[in-house]
Amino acid sequence: MSGGNVNSTNASARPWFERLDRVDRRWIFLLMFLAVSGPILWIGVTGKTLPEAPTLAARAVFQEINQLPARSLVLISFDYDPASAGELQPMATSLVRQCAAKNLRMVFIALWPLGSQVAQQTIQDVIRDDYPALKEGDDFVNMGYQAGNEAVMKLLLTDFAKAFPKDSRGEATSNIPILKDVKMVSQFPLLISVSAGYPGSKEWVQYVISAYNEKMNFVTGCTGVSAPQLYPYFPQQIAGLLGAIKGAAEYESMVNESLAVDGVATAPKYLQAQRRMGPQLVAHLLMVGLIIVGNVIFFARKRRGAA
Amino acid sequence: MTRQAKTWLIIGAVFVALIVVRGMIGQGLGRVYVKRTDVTVTLPDAAAAGAPSASANESINVSPSAASTQVTGAPSSGTTSATSASTISWQEWKQVPPLEFIAAQKANPAQTEIALSWPRTIGLWLAAFFTLAIFSFLYADNPFYKIAESLVVGVSAAYWGVIGFWDTLVPKMFGALTPGLVKSLVQPSLVAPERLQQISMVFALILGVMMLWRLLPRGGWISAWPLAFIVGVTAGLKIVSHVESDLMAQAAATMKPLVVSVTDASGATNMWDSWWASVANVLLVTGVICCLTYFFFSVEHKGVVGGAARVGIWYLMITFGASFGFTVMGRIALLAARVEFLFDDWLWLIDPNHFRGL
Numbered sequence: 001m002s003g004g005n006v007n008s009t010n011a012s013a014r015p016w017f018e019r020l021d022r023v024d025r026r027w028i029f030l031l032m033f034l035a036v037s038g039p040i041l042w043i044g045v046t047g048k049t050l051p052e053a054p055t056l057a058a059r060a061v062f063q064e065i066n067q068l069p070a071r072s073l074v075l076i077s078f079d080y081d082p083a084s085a086g087e088l089q090p091m092a093t094s095l096v097r098q099c100a101a102k103n104l105r106m107v108f109i110a111l112w113p114l115g116s117q118v119a120q121q122t123i124q125d126v127i128r129d130d131y132p133a134l135k136e137g138d139d140f141v142n143m144g145y146q147a148g149n150e151a152v153m154k155l156l157l158t159d160f161a162k163a164f165p166k167d168s169r170g171e172a173t174s175n176i177p178i179l180k181d182v183k184m185v186s187q188f189p190l191l192i193s194v195s196a197g198y199p200g201s202k203e204w205v206q207y208v209i210s211a212y213n214e215k216m217n218f219v220t221g222c223t224g225v226s227a228p229q230l231y232p233y234f235p236q237q238i239a240g241l242l243g244a245i246k247g248a249a250e251y252e253s254m255v256n257e258s259l260a261v262d263g264v265a266t267a268p269k270y271l272q273a274q275r276r277m278g279p280q281l282v283a284h285l286l287m288v289g290l291i292i293v294g295n296v297i298f299f300a301r302k303r304r305g306a307a
Numbered sequence: 308m309t310r311q312a313k314t315w316l317i318i319g320a321v322f323v324a325l326i327v328v329r330g331m332i333g334q335g336l337g338r339v340y341v342k343r344t345d346v347t348v349t350l351p352d353a354a355a356a357g358a359p360s361a362s363a364n365e366s367i368n369v370s371p372s373a374a375s376t377q378v379t380g381a382p383s384s385g386t387t388s389a390t391s392a393s394t395i396s397w398q399e400w401k402q403v404p405p406l407e408f409i410a411a412q413k414a415n416p417a418q419t420e421i422a423l424s425w426p427r428t429i430g431l432w433l434a435a436f437f438t439l440a441i442f443s444f445l446y447a448d449n450p451f452y453k454i455a456e457s458l459v460v461g462v463s464a465a466y467w468g469v470i471g472f473w474d475t476l477v478p479k480m481f482g483a484l485t486p487g488l489v490k491s492l493v494q495p496s497l498v499a500p501e502r503l504q505q506i507s508m509v510f511a512l513i514l515g516v517m518m519l520w521r522l523l524p525r526g527g528w529i530s531a532w533p534l535a536f537i538v539g540v541t542a543g544l545k546i547v548s549h550v551e552s553d554l555m556a557q558a559a560a561t562m563k564p565l566v567v568s569v570t571d572a573s574g575a576t577n578m579w580d581s582w583w584a585s586v587a588n589v590l591l592v593t594g595v596i597c598c599l600t601y602f603f604f605s606v607e608h609k610g611v612v613g614g615a616a617r618v619g620i621w622y623l624m625i626t627f628g629a630s631f632g633f634t635v636m637g638r639i640a641l642l643a644a645r646v647e648f649l650f651d652d653w654l655w656l657i658d659p660n661h662f663r664g665l
Contacts, residue, residue: 029445036639037646044650044657086644087637113470147475150544170496206548210556224637228630236560237552244633245640268660275659279643280636287635 017300020293028290035286039278049274050281051253057231058250061219061240062098066258068190070103073178075188077204078108078115078122080196084223085118090273091221091248092194094255096122097270099192100131101259105178106140107188109164111152111199116145116168125269138177144168149199153207156185186212193220201230205237221248245280248273311447318446329654334663336655337435339427340408341400343420349394400424404663435653438645480515483508561595563588594622 014022043049054062068074076095080088099106108123110116119142127134134140143164146152155163160182161173173179185191185208195201201220209218217239222230224244234241242251252273256266308316329336403421411421440455482489483500490497500508514533521530567584571577600612601619608616650656658664 026446032642033646036642037650040643040646040650041657044647044659047659084641087640113466113474145474147470147479150548154544165498166496172496172498206552207544210548210552224633224635224640227633228626232557232560233552237556244636246636271659276640276643276647279646280639283639283642284635 015300015304017297017304021297021301031286032283035282036279039282040275043275043278047268049271050277052250052274052277054250054254055247057234057241057243058247058254059240060235061095061221061242061251062254062258064190064217064219064239065095065098065102065104065192068102068104072104072190073107073182073188074099074104075107075109075185075191076119077191077193077195078110078119079112079193079200080223081112081114081118084196086276087223087245087248088194088196088221089118089122090245090252090276091242092118092122093126093270093272094248094252095192095194095221096126097130097259098255100127100134100140103139105138107178107182108140108142110143110145111149112196113145113147116142120168130267137171141176141178142168143173150203150207153199153203157208157211158184160184160187186215188216191216191218193218195220195222195226197223197226201226201238205230205233209237221251245273245276249277315449326654329656334405334655337428337431337653338405339424339431340403340405340421341424341427342403342407343422344399344401345396346399347394347396402427406663431652435649438649480508480512484512561592563592565589565592593618598622 065074076099078092096106108116108119110119123140123142127140144167146164148155152163160179164173166172167176181187191204191208193201193204195204201222204218204220209216218237219240219242220230220238221242222244227241227243227247230238230241231243242248252270256270260266326336402424408421408423411418437455437458440451443449444452477489477493478497482494482497483505486497486500514536517529518533519530521527565585565588567581567588569577569580569584571580597615597619599619600615601608601623603612603616606612647657647659651659655663
């Protein structure tokens with residue numbers, strides 16, 4: 001389906017597959033826009049979402065958090081920025097929500113410059129809005145961003161306070177109650193990374209989890225582009241994995257189900273991932289259709305060429 | 308006027324007309340209202356260092372070390388002012404639904420607590436404009452796309468420059484070498500560096516200067532030394548971690564039993580789960596062996612080796628297909644987020660978060 005100029009002089013004389021092959025690619029862009037925007041409008045108006053059947057990797061993420069005793073320490077690394085928020089923010093929101101509901105103590109860090117602000121926004125949307133009893137410093141803390149990529153991870157293995165000497169407010173790590181007894185990263189029974197690329201989940205596996213595989217568990221949520229690179233680590237090195245928006249929707253449905261209260265509808269902000277599965281469905285159907293049409297054209301041309 | 312220019316003109320005119328019509332229906336579109344909250348914090352006294360108290364029902368934590376000279380704990384969306392030696396105050400603005408503004412205006416037309424935020428509204432319209440400007444490239448290259456593209460490049464370059472300076476050079480380099488100066492001038496919350504850290508930063512500074520030497524007309528070879536240091540350290544770090552996590556751990560993870568027996572809670576064997584677990588392990592081990600065979604070029608790919616290599620190609624093709632599928636999913640998710648922004652925040656066509664309806 002080559003784009004560009006369409007020579008219409010002998011268009012009617014061409015066979016059907018030739019005409020289809022010369023369709024302006026901008027029609028396909030328009031179709032894709034309609035395939036995405038149509039379900040968004042429909043879901044936005046009706047509020048209905050598609051049902052989700054959680055896969056093993058998503059169930060493992062839920063289970064890893066669920067099995068921790070209350071007040072356990074969890075290290076949550078925000079390794080993404082707003083450019084990937086469309087894909088990763090729904091899973092980050094659900095992860096923080098499950099941790100807050102389980103009364104786990106959360107330590108937020110960021111290895112991406114804007115990760116700190118994204119973490120702060122998530123804290124505002126989830127913890128401050130819906131779990132106001134949780135106190136900053138005692139129940140959660142945002143340690144902000146640290147430059148250094150893998151060097152920060154290596155430093156976390158030996159000295160947490162050296163890697164993050166103060167939190168995002170400027171408070172010295174030694175004065176933060178939640179980190180009073182924390183010397184190194186292995187004291188966190190669970191590490192969570194929401195990752196858009198480098199540095200992110202892969203580096204956490206390579207530099208931290210490989211060193212402490214038996215002491216701490218690691219679960220991660222990642223973009224669709226990086227998910228295929230991380231699946232080989234599941235379940236030995238990565239205990240649970242949320243691959244792209246589909247993984248986020250599966251996990252979100254599990255968290256919503258576990259925290260559901262009879263007669264009270266789930267807040268719309270906790271349905272972000274499931275809402276985005278509508279456009280995914282229609283757009284994927286369109287993609288599959290286009291691939292089939294492309295193959296039909298290919299074989300039709302081949303057959304004509306052979307004849 | 309060329310045909311393409313006419314097309315652009317028609318598209319633009321239709322689009323503007325649609326926006327004008329949308330603006331006149333219902334609540335309108337594209338406005339951001341904010342509610343002001345005044346916050347006053349009493350700083351802990353040096354003699355009796357108690358917890359800071361805050362008014363306006365706000366729980367505020369301000370670092371004592373930071374507050375001695377300036378406030379670092381203040382929110383970014385507020386203005387800060389020192390009202391006395393021991394108290395500080397600022398204003399916070401939180402976005403509120405338009406209906407809340409209308410209700411407040413009805414109750415008291417002179418109220419200023421809730422107001423239209425021009426900076427945020429302009430920011431919203433700019434975000435919408437640049438989103439559409441980038442999308443317009445799908446039709447054809449045009450000046451709007453060029454403007455948006457140039458802006459992204461310029462802002463990104465400037466942003467990374469600022470990040471590099473304030474998050475790396477200032478706290479790590481200058482903060483270690485001249486901690487007193489940095490603490491008093493720019494970062495009151497700077498944690499005092501250790502002696503070893505200061506010494507190591509002297510070496511880092513020397514290496515940095517050597518790296519910049521390549522900008523001088525003579526002696527560019529000096530920059531090869533810090534480059535050699537970087538390559539050496541990176542190789543050392545990567546080799547160890549890759550061998551541990553990608554070679555040894557992955558090899559161990561591939562050594563799986565080909566026949567698996569899965570038992571349920573009562574201790575009985577679950578034949579269905581056992582069958583699928585065994586199939587999964589057989590597929591995994593077969594895939595690894597066949598893919599490795601495909602990349603083994605010391606033996607001609609004929610007979611058994613050729614057959615295994617062909618199976619390996621199938622595995623690779625399926626992997627590439629899965630990667631493509633994941634990539635498509637990721638890109639559609641990003642597109643959906645952008646379209647949701649346009650329909651929800653800008654055009655007010657939908658309200659999935661039930662924000663605008665009270």
